[in-house]
Structures are given as structure tokens and as C-alpha cells.
Amino acid sequence: MNIIHHGARTGVTGSCHEIRIGNYGLLIDCGLFQGEEGGRLLDIDFPIEHIRALLLTHCHIDHVGRLPWLLAAGFRGPIYATEATAALLPLMLEDGLKIHLGLNKVQCSRFTQLVQQLLKPIPFDCRVELILPSSELVSICFRPAGHILGSAYIELVLPEEGQISHSCGRKVVFSGDLGSSNTPLHVDPQSPEQIDTLVIESTYGNKQHQSVCHRERHLTSLIDRSLKDGGAILIPAFSVGRTQELLFDIENLIAKAMKGISKQVDSTVNWHQLPVILDSPLAMEVTQQYVTFQRLWAKEAKQRVISGRHPLSFEQCVTINQHSDHIALVNRLKATGEPAIVVAASGMCAGGRIMNYLESLLPEPQTDVVMVGYQARGTLGRQLLEQPKSVDINNRRVEVNAAIHSLSGYSAHADQDDLIQFVANIKNGPSQIRIVHGDVAAQEALAQKLAVVKPDCEIIVTASETLD
Ligand SMILES: [Zn+2]
Structure with missing residues (x-):
């Protein structure tokens, strides 16, 4: 198993992570680069022939907005998302397409129809099994992340090496964007019981919100x-x-x-x-x-x-x-x-x-x-x-x-305390945490705090990671 970050490694936009399982890969999010990162080329600059599915954590444009470019590059695999994300996705994409690509109504609806055909809505907390061409099984499950309507963190259970089934395989969690606690409309995210590897956002890894x-x-x-x-x-x-x-x-x-x-x-x-x-x-x-x-x-x-x-x-x-x-x-x-x-x-x-x-x-x-x-x-x-x-x-x-x-206190993101709590409440594991989706200062500050609550865990600040 190998995790590659195609976006949101050194900043908060362009979320796109790949998990490699043998010769195959799954993509988690495919977001637009915005703000200071907005000048980056949006064309897909990594191989996609081996990508078997796209899993979406939520429908914010920095997590889904590069989908038109992914389809333009030839991706036609299934797109898994929660039911609410699947309902919101066409609205968000249509709006984004009009603004970013200047597409007219007919072009937009042709594109959203294609997305609808690929979309596979999954209820929260249901396990779905993906079969890779190698016959290996990967199970996926969307858990409430409390960030916006339909937002999820994604649990994947991978097959043990040399085995087809995932019965006791490695559990990997991608946090997506986690919501702040105690908001009246969105639920608080509940931590998973057990994880081996956690990929966690750090937008406010060095900040606290007002109540x-x-x-x-x-x-x-x-x-x-x-x-x-x-x-x-x-x-x-x-x-x-x-x-x-x-x-x-x-x-x-x-x-x-x-x-x-x-x-x-x-x-x-x-x-x-x-x-x-x-x-x-x-x-x-x-x-x-x-x-x-x-x-x-x-x-x-x-x-x-x-x-x-x-x-x-x-x-x-x-x-x-x-x-x-x-x-x-x-x-x-x-x-x-x-x-x-x-x-x-x-x-x-x-x-x-x-x-x-x-x-x-x-x-x-x-x-x-x-x-x-x-x-x-x-x-x-x-x-x-x-x-x-x-x-x-x-x-x-x-x-x-x-x-x-x-007026502060309206952030849809977890603050430093919420992020630490999310990790501290994991009863068993993780053995590795990869911090993404934050600037270097936020990632480093969060890494220091997480090292205290999970002293035996390997914590990786992906913004400072040297790439091959
Ligand atoms: Zn978001």
C-alpha cells in the first residue's frame, strides 16, 4: 500500500490523494486549486489508467472541482459519494463550470449527465466492496464528518498482502474536511475505533475558533x-x-x-x-x-x-x-x-x-x-x-x-482542539498519521500536538516531505 498526494499537500486547496494497492489505485477527491495556488495547471498531471474508482469526501469545489479535467483525461470509473453529496454535486459542478470554464447550459448539462451516470450514492455507515481486477477486495465506508451536508471521512479496509479478502486487512482513513464540534446544524464527527493509517486535514491545525x-x-x-x-x-x-x-x-x-x-x-x-x-x-x-x-x-x-x-x-x-x-x-x-x-x-x-x-x-x-x-x-x-x-x-x-x-465562529472546519480530539478518541492506533490540507505552520503545529496524544505513532508532515 502506498499513498500519493496529488494536491493539498502544501496548502488547503486542490485536494486529491491516491491510494495504491498493488497495480491499482483509488482516488480520494479531485479538487480545484484556488487562491494563491489558483495559478497551477488544472490538467491532470499524473497517470490515471490504473485508477479504478474516485471516492468523494464532500462537494466543496476544492474537493470536486477538478472532475471535468479528470473526465477530459479519460476517467470513466465509478464515483462513490454519500447520498447527500451525490445530490449536491451536479449543482456545485454546474455553478463551477459556468464560472471557471464559461460553459453554456447545454454543455453544462451534458457534463453533469455524464457525472450522474458514474455516480454511486452510498448511505452513511454502509460498507461497500470494490473488486479490483486482481480479484482483491477493498471495503469502503463513509462516516459523518460534520463539515457540510453529506460530508464524510472515508474508511478503507485493504486486503492483507497475498490475500484476496480484507477480513483482517489494513484500515486506512481519509479525513476529508472535518467539521467543528458543537454546531447546531451539523453533527460532530465520531472518531473511528481502530485505524492503521490516518490521512488528516490541518486547515486550522494551529488555531482555535471562538465558541x-x-x-x-x-x-x-x-x-x-x-x-x-x-x-x-x-x-x-x-x-x-x-x-x-x-x-x-x-x-x-x-x-x-x-x-x-x-x-x-x-x-x-x-x-x-x-x-x-x-x-x-x-x-x-x-x-x-x-x-x-x-x-x-x-x-x-x-x-x-x-x-x-x-x-x-x-x-x-x-x-x-x-x-x-x-x-x-x-x-x-x-x-x-x-x-x-x-x-x-x-x-x-x-x-x-x-x-x-x-x-x-x-x-x-x-x-x-x-x-x-x-x-x-x-x-x-x-x-x-x-x-x-x-x-x-x-x-x-x-x-x-x-x-x-x-464574525468568527462560523468556520465549517475543525480547529486544533477538535482535530486533536478526533485523533485522541481513536481507541486503537493509528500507527501512521499523514498530515495534509494545511500550510506548513499548521501541519507542524498539529504534528507536535498529535505526538503527545499518540506517542508511538509515526507522524508525517507531508508539506515538508521530500518526494522521490
Ligand atoms: Zn470543505
């Missing part, structure tokens, strides 16, 4: 203030995961305000009339899938449904689909200055409908912009966090009089 309670308090005070002085609250958000967590929290704050049970919420302000606008066709479709897959939600979210609430499709939530409605709304908010919460993509203000809101409303002092996600260098989101006097949007110089806030 979920803190994010709720901060959001409440922002909305309170905005209701008093008017103006829009603009929240640039990623369409999958972040948007739904925000909607979920906002619905909860409104419910508390209406019941008058929360001390945090000022009951004199008009919370129950505040429109919450979801202006992103992709986020709308993804949110519908979240509703369809309610059975995968965490306990707290299910509890709210049982008590008769609709955490992701509540009365005050208005969705905007047509582009003309979007333009009309931007103009209306500019003209009236009425309070509203607008959630729109892209999360880093690098395109998407949020750009028109920013262009029109950044000059207004009553506007609040709330950043809830990571803002990469070179993006407008990052620029705004530095509180500039003006910025360039759509080739126009726009004055910034709005208040810019950064």
Missing part, C-alpha cells in the same frame, strides 16, 4: 444596532454550509425575540418584521437539499423541526431567484435605507450577486458588512477587512462609509 455562543451574541448585537439605525446588513457567504448555518442562527434569534425569552435580544426593536433575504440561486437550491436531507441534521436542529419550526425556510426569509428581482432589490435598499439582512455569494466578495449590493450600499454609513468566512489575500473581502476609504468594484471607485465587521 458558537459567542457568534450568536455578536450577530445579535449587530442586528440590534442595525434595526435601530436602519440600513442593510450584508453577509457575503459561501453557498454550502455557511449560508445554512447563518439562516439557522437568524431563525433562532427571531424565534427568541418573538417569544421575548432572550435577554440578549432587545425586545423594543422590530425583529419580527426584519426581512432576511437569501439572494443566491445556488444557495437556494443547496438549502432545499438541506431540507430534503433533514435526517442528517444534528440533534438540536431536528429538535426545532419537531417543535414545529422551520429553521431553514422560515416566514421572514425571502428568496430571490431572477436577476431582475435582484437588481430591483438592490435599488430599493439603496433608495429606502430600510433594514434588511442580505445573505449572498460569493463568500470572499470575489464575484457573485454580493458585488452589486456592495457597489450600491458601501457608501451608506448605515450599512453593515459582516464577514463570516476566511478572506484570502487578493480578494475584495480581505481588502474590506482592512477598512479602506474606497475600493474598486465593477470598474468603479466606490467610497466605503459602511461599518465592516468580522
Whole structure:
């Protein structure tokens, strides 16, 4: 058995790992390079003739976005993913194809049809056996990772050398992206009982997040203030995961305000009339899938449904689909200055409908912009966090009089403590940990901590590994 990292070895994007079993290989994820790594060639630069299947941990574009290039290189093997990931995948790919490749509707649907034919949706916690041409059996199983809807870590049990069956073979786990603990919508990842080799992400291997309670308090005070002085609250958000967590929290704050049970919420302000606008066709479709897959939600979210609430499709939530409605709304908010919460993509203000809101409303002092996600260098989101006097949007110089806030605690990723806990809770093993999906500093910091909880384990910082 051999593991090769074709992406996400020295950074957080372009996830793509290969596990070699004899003469055959399985790919785990095939993601797009983004941000500082975005300049890398996307053509598949490794042999694929021996690859028997692609296994997807979740549908974020940095884990699935290079799929068009994999198919262009001739891959036609099965694509295994959880049922929810399989449902979200065509939406994510279609959106990505339009943006990155400029494909039209017909070209996009031809491509997604091909992907649908190859997709093999697998329920969580079910074991599936793959038969290699050598007649060897590899068993795979998707376990909840709690990162976004459908996200999984993947357990593989390989055949013992010289044996066909995997009955007592080596167990290898690919973490994919692990979610942070104690979020109300996504379940906490449960560690496997026993592993031999673990390939683990380290996005926040050297950082701790603020607590979920803190994010709720901060959001409440922002909305309170905005209701008093008017103006829009603009929240640039990623369409999958972040948007739904925000909607979920906002619905909860409104419910508390209406019941008058929360001390945090000022009951004199008009919370129950505040429109919450979801202006992103992709986020709308993804949110519908979240509703369809309610059975995968965490306990707290299910509890709210049982008590008769609709955490992701509540009365005050208005969705905007047509582009003309979007333009009309931007103009209306500019003209009236009425309070509203607008959630729109892209999360880093690098395109998407949020750009028109920013262009029109950044000059207004009553506007609040709330950043809830990571803002990469070179993006407008990052620029705004530095509180500039003006910025360039759509080739126009726009004055910034709005208040810019950064709200932490909405990360979909495990922080250092969560990652350590995930490993510490493995009762038996692993004997080897390969740290990926993080910059060198994050990988090294995590390696030091993991060496304490698993002192007998070989820990590899793949970013510093010398390659043959
Ligand atoms: Zn992800």
C-alpha cells in the first residue's frame, strides 16, 4: 500500500490523494486549486489508467472541482459519494463550470449527465466492496464528518498482502474536511475505533475558533444596532454550509425575540418584521437539499423541526431567484435605507450577486458588512477587512462609509482542539498519521500536538516531505 498526494499537500486547496494497492489505485477527491495556488495547471498531471474508482469526501469545489479535467483525461470509473453529496454535486459542478470554464447550459448539462451516470450514492455507515481486477477486495465506508451536508471521512479496509479478502486487512482513513464540534446544524464527527493509517486535514491545525455562543451574541448585537439605525446588513457567504448555518442562527434569534425569552435580544426593536433575504440561486437550491436531507441534521436542529419550526425556510426569509428581482432589490435598499439582512455569494466578495449590493450600499454609513468566512489575500473581502476609504468594484471607485465587521465562529472546519480530539478518541492506533490540507505552520503545529496524544505513532508532515 502506498499513498500519493496529488494536491493539498502544501496548502488547503486542490485536494486529491491516491491510494495504491498493488497495480491499482483509488482516488480520494479531485479538487480545484484556488487562491494563491489558483495559478497551477488544472490538467491532470499524473497517470490515471490504473485508477479504478474516485471516492468523494464532500462537494466543496476544492474537493470536486477538478472532475471535468479528470473526465477530459479519460476517467470513466465509478464515483462513490454519500447520498447527500451525490445530490449536491451536479449543482456545485454546474455553478463551477459556468464560472471557471464559461460553459453554456447545454454543455453544462451534458457534463453533469455524464457525472450522474458514474455516480454511486452510498448511505452513511454502509460498507461497500470494490473488486479490483486482481480479484482483491477493498471495503469502503463513509462516516459523518460534520463539515457540510453529506460530508464524510472515508474508511478503507485493504486486503492483507497475498490475500484476496480484507477480513483482517489494513484500515486506512481519509479525513476529508472535518467539521467543528458543537454546531447546531451539523453533527460532530465520531472518531473511528481502530485505524492503521490516518490521512488528516490541518486547515486550522494551529488555531482555535471562538465558541458558537459567542457568534450568536455578536450577530445579535449587530442586528440590534442595525434595526435601530436602519440600513442593510450584508453577509457575503459561501453557498454550502455557511449560508445554512447563518439562516439557522437568524431563525433562532427571531424565534427568541418573538417569544421575548432572550435577554440578549432587545425586545423594543422590530425583529419580527426584519426581512432576511437569501439572494443566491445556488444557495437556494443547496438549502432545499438541506431540507430534503433533514435526517442528517444534528440533534438540536431536528429538535426545532419537531417543535414545529422551520429553521431553514422560515416566514421572514425571502428568496430571490431572477436577476431582475435582484437588481430591483438592490435599488430599493439603496433608495429606502430600510433594514434588511442580505445573505449572498460569493463568500470572499470575489464575484457573485454580493458585488452589486456592495457597489450600491458601501457608501451608506448605515450599512453593515459582516464577514463570516476566511478572506484570502487578493480578494475584495480581505481588502474590506482592512477598512479602506474606497475600493474598486465593477470598474468603479466606490467610497466605503459602511461599518465592516468580522464574525468568527462560523468556520465549517475543525480547529486544533477538535482535530486533536478526533485523533485522541481513536481507541486503537493509528500507527501512521499523514498530515495534509494545511500550510506548513499548521501541519507542524498539529504534528507536535498529535505526538503527545499518540506517542508511538509515526507522524508525517507531508508539506515538508521530500518526494522521490
Ligand atoms: Zn470543505
